[in-house]
Amino acid sequence: xxxxxxxxxxxxxxxxxxxxxxxxxxxxxxxxxxxxxxxxxxxxxxxxxxxxxxxxxxxxxxxxxxxxxxxxxxxxxxxxxxxxxxxxxxxxxxxxxxxxxxxxxxxxxxxxxxxxxxxxxxxxxxxxxxxxxxxxxxxxxxxxxxxxxxxxxxxxxxxxxxxxxxxxxxxxxxxxxxxxxxxxxxxxxxxxxxxxxxxxxxxxxxxxxxxxxxxxxxxxxxxxxxxxxxxxxxxxxxxxxxxxxxxxxxxxxxxxxxxxxxxxxxxxxxxxxxxxxxxxxxxxxxxxxxxxxxxxxxxxxxxxxxxxxxxxxxxxxxxxxxxxxxxxxxxxxxxxxxxxxxxxxxxxxxxxxxxxxxxxxxxxxxxxxxxxxxxxxxxxxxxxx
Ligand SMILES: Cc1ncc(COP(=O)(O)O)c(C=O)c1O
Numbered sequence: 352x353x354x355x356x357x358x359x360x361x362x363x364x365x366x367x368x369x370x371x372x373x374x375x376x377x378x379x380x381x382x383x384x385x386x387x388x389x390x391x392x393x394x395x396x397x398x399x400x401x402x403x404x405x406x407x408x409x410x411x412x413x414x415x416x417x418x419x420x421x422x423x424x425x426x427x428x429x430x431x432x433x434x435x436x437x438x439x440x441x442x443x444x445x446x447x448x449x450x451x452x453x454x455x456x457x458x459x460x461x462x463x464x465x466x467x468x469x470x471x472x473x474x475x476x477x478x479x480x481x482x483x484x485x486x487x488x489x490x491x492x493x494x495x496x497x498x499x500x501x502x503x504x505x506x507x508x509x510x511x512x513x514x515x516x517x518x519x520x521x522x523x524x525x526x527x528x529x530x531x532x533x534x535x536x537x538x539x540x541x542x543x544x545x546x547x548x549x550x551x552x553x554x555x556x557x558x559x560x561x562x563x564x565x566x567x568x569x570x571x572x573x574x575x576x577x578x579x580x581x582x583x584x585x586x587x588x589x590x591x592x593x594x595x596x597x598x599x600x601x602x603x604x605x606x607x608x609x610x611x612x613x614x615x616x617x618x619x620x621x622x623x624x625x626x627x628x629x630x631x632x633x634x635x636x637x638x639x640x641x642x643x644x645x646x647x648x649x650x651x652x653x654x655x656x657x658x659x660x661x662x663x664x665x666x667x668x669x670x671x672x673x674x675x676x677x678x679x680x681x682x683x684x685x686x687x688x689x690x691x692x693x694x695x696x697x698x699x700x701x702x703x704x705x706x707x708x709x710x711x712x713x714x715x716x717x718x719x720x721x722x723x724x725x726x727x728x729x730x731x732x733x734x735x736x
């Protein structure tokens with residue numbers, strides 16, 4: 352078997368994918384997947400109509416590598432107006448989803464051997480970007496005691512002048528944590544004191560319940576902001592994201608992007624530009640349904656023996672501690688799937704010191720979630736240790 356290049360040998364196929372594939376194979380048996388990270392809503396019809404219209408208008412070819420001017424302008428206005436820091440169209444580059452934005456950031460800025468702080472738990476992709484570029488990961492453990500927010504005191508202990516970058520993700524995958532404005536400010540100050548660049552992944556910015564989202568760019572200028580429409584408009588398959596950064600950095604990223612993503616789909620860019628400042632009531636409706644589901648899941652989990660779950664302020668995940676059942680996250684997830692057909696992801700997939708946890712995505716219907724919670728409760732009672 353061919354081993355592949357050294358740079359991919361340290362990257363494992365995502366545990367989430369593995370669980371998903373396992374679930375797909377279970378034909379003829381009811382499987383409830385609480386494993387995947389995308390809204391279960393359809394993309395709003397208005398966007399689909401705009402995309403069709405754009406295709407007929409000829410938005411079916413390459414666009415500028417930077418993205419179409421209308422979208423860059425709209426994004427610059429949005430950030431300046433809503434997110435509290437000044438952005439010009441020249442600071443924006445449209446990418447093939449947030450993943451490409453993260454990848455080109457890594458490939459164009461991370462030097463082999465540079466140190467990068469990654470909070471744990473984190474989106475699994477971050478470890479992949481660090482590994483591909485030969486970066487050294489400095490773990491920053493976040494805990495359920497702190498509701499999984501990055502704790503500035505803990506950051507102070509690991510931060511130093513020889514660290515080049517820090518990744519942050521609020522609202523967070525896999526915990527749903529939203530970092531409060533005070534803490535965003537404190538974290539930005541520590542980064543500034545140590546001259547650490549912040550890469551702030553804000554793809555869930557619109558999915559917040561009882562705490563507002565704060566951009567790191569509001570308090571610090573050495574910030575690369577990553578965004579996307581994937582989650583906000585339930586359009587993961589359209590592949591449109593973006594990076595916001597200083598112009599000199601955008602120029603470096605362009606060197607990779609021009610040979611990698613090239614451009615996000617033209618009709619998708621145009622459709623988004625056309626709806627971006629219209630009233631997208633869809634988002635509010637989706638978020639209020641997510642809130643209802645979050646409340647259900649958190650309540651039900653905390654009623655189960657041996658499980659404790661923080662009530663998160665954003666995204667559509669919860670990250671309960673299951674170690675009180677006597678099982679670690681991996682055993683819990685595997686056995687739960689075998690016994691009850693419910694798919695969850697072991698916490699260990701999201702970085703060190705998460706073995707006692709699982710991730711549950713509540714991006715599935717309320718009725719199915721109720722059924723999954725009933726099955727999980729039965730499972731916990733049948734496996735008392
Ligand atoms: C934190 C985080 N960042 C980035 C992404 C990737 O988003 P996109 O589909 O826009 O590439 C995801 C997807 O799950 C995510 O959870």
